[in-house]
Amino acid sequence: MNPLTTRAHHNKAHPLKNLPDERLIEDARNGNVHAFETLVKRYEQMVYGFSFKMCRNKEKADETLQDTFINVYKNLQQFNGNSKFSTWLYSIVTNNCLMNRRKRKMDQEMVSLDEPPVEEGAHHHGTIPSWEDTPAEKMMNTELRSRLDTSIQKLPQDYRVVFILRDIEGQSIEETAQILKLSIPAVKSRLRRARIFLREQLNDYMVQ
Amino acid sequence: MKKTQRHTLNCRSVYKHICENLDADIDSAKCRRIRAHIEECENCTAYLDSLKKTVYLYRAYPTPLVSTNAHKELIAKIPFATVSEKKRRSLG
Numbered sequence: 019m020n021p022l023t024t025r026a027h028h029n030k031a032h033p034l035k036n037l038p039d040e041r042l043i044e045d046a047r048n049g050n051v052h053a054f055e056t057l058v059k060r061y062e063q064m065v066y067g068f069s070f071k072m073c074r075n076k077e078k079a080d081e082t083l084q085d086t087f088i089n090v091y092k093n094l095q096q097f098n099g100n101s102k103f104s105t106w107l108y109s110i111v112t113n114n115c116l117m118n119r120r121k122r123k124m125d126q127e128m129v130s131l132d133e134p135p136v137e138e139g140a141h142h143h144g145t146i147p148s149w150e151d152t153p154a155e156k157m158m159n160t161e162l163r164s165r166l167d168t169s170i171q172k173l174p175q176d177y178r179v180v181f182i183l184r185d186i187e188g189q190s191i192e193e194t195a196q197i198l199k200l201s202i203p204a205v206k207s208r209l210r211r212a213r214i215f216l217r218e219q220l221n222d223y224m225v226q
Numbered sequence: 227m228k229k230t231q232r233h234t235l236n237c238r239s240v241y242k243h244i245c246e247n248l249d250a251d252i253d254s255a256k257c258r259r260i261r262a263h264i265e266e267c268e269n270c271t272a273y274l275d276s277l278k279k280t281v282y283l284y285r286a287y288p289t290p291l292v293s294t295n296a297h298k299e300l301i302a303k304i305p306f307a308t309v310s311e312k313k314r315r316s317l318g
Contacts (some may be wrong), residue, residue: 051306058304062297067289080296082301089305146272149279158286166287185248185281210245217280224276 035059047094054094058087064104071182072115072175074167082118086111092201101196108189108197112179118146119175138188147225162223169219173212180205181212236263237270244274248281 034056042060046052055086055180069082089110097106130222152200170178195205245261264270 030252054304054306055301059297062292062300066292066296070289071284071287076290079290080299083292083296084300087300088303088305091306146269146276148272149276158288162283165285166283170284181284183280186284206246213245213248213277213280216279216284220280221276222278222285 037192040099040190043097043099043103048093051119054091057090061104061107062087065159066108068108068111068182069115071170071186072112072178073119074171078118082111082114085118087116089114100194105189105193105197108183108187108193109199112183112197115179116175150226165220165223169216172219173215175206177212180208181216185213237267238268240264240267241273244277246272248277299317 024036034045034052037045037053037056039057039060040080042053042057046057065086066079066083070079071080071087073082086107090107093110097103170181173181179198180194180200183189183197184191189197191202191205191209194200194209195202200208240260240263243256244264247257264274
């Protein structure tokens with residue numbers, strides 16, 4: 019019996035898009051192409067968005083999107099269900115982003131954060147100017163976007179990925195640690211340095 | 227004496243704490259002391275606010291959507307046949 023025919027009949031009563039991840043993964047493992055396509059449709063924006071935030075380039079994000087789902091398909095049998103499917107996906111797309119970056123040898127313009135980018139508490143002797151309260155949609159002009167892009171691209175990948183996963187994607191500290199195979203103190207330390215660095219990069223623009 | 231100056235000695239530890247626990251709502255004695263410090267310290271208030279705005283701006287940065295073409299190209303590149311054949315072979 020053709021498993022796809024069986025699934026197609028089954029899907030009349032239960033559209034695939036309403037099935038939980040676990041069921042789709044099981045069906046995809048059993049050769050159901052449509053189940054895998056449904057998983058792609060459900061998560062492609064998450065993968066693409068994360069990839070874009072890492073590389074700030076649509077073409078590279080497209081490339082990483084493809085690499086990620088090809089890897090997911092090839093390795094679907096290895097997903098053990100101990101974590102959320104999205105957590106597993108993040109770990110794969112993160113690896114792909116880091117590998118693609120290394121392949122392109124584009125790390126030259128990044129700064130080193132082995133030492134804190136600014137002395138913490140360096141403002142003890144002066145007054146810290148307040149940043150303006152301006153709605154983001156109003157501030158998202160070309161100049162600010164450019165500043166946000168260049169600032170995050172200076173941030174080393176190991177720090178950038180922590181900032182994006184935790185602060186932009188909203189993963190918990192624990193999930194970020196699991197995705198990156200880091201300890202929780204290591205995640206907190208990188209997050210702290212990334213936040214300080216990005217704040218410093220935007221400071222002169224924001225206090226104008 | 228200004229309130230800001232009175233708390234200057236604690237600012238360094240407050241910076242470290244707020245940079246690490248920006249949005250964490252931790253209820254400990256240390257956190258309560260730090261919150262009390264921030265409420266009275268203009269510098270720490272400004273620093274915390276600027277860190278939160280940094281995150282806010284990056285969150286607000288618009289993310290492009292996956293295009294229909296990109297989706298089609300992606301599906302076309304998934305090696306379905308290869309794996310399906312493996313599956314068929316494994317089923318005998």
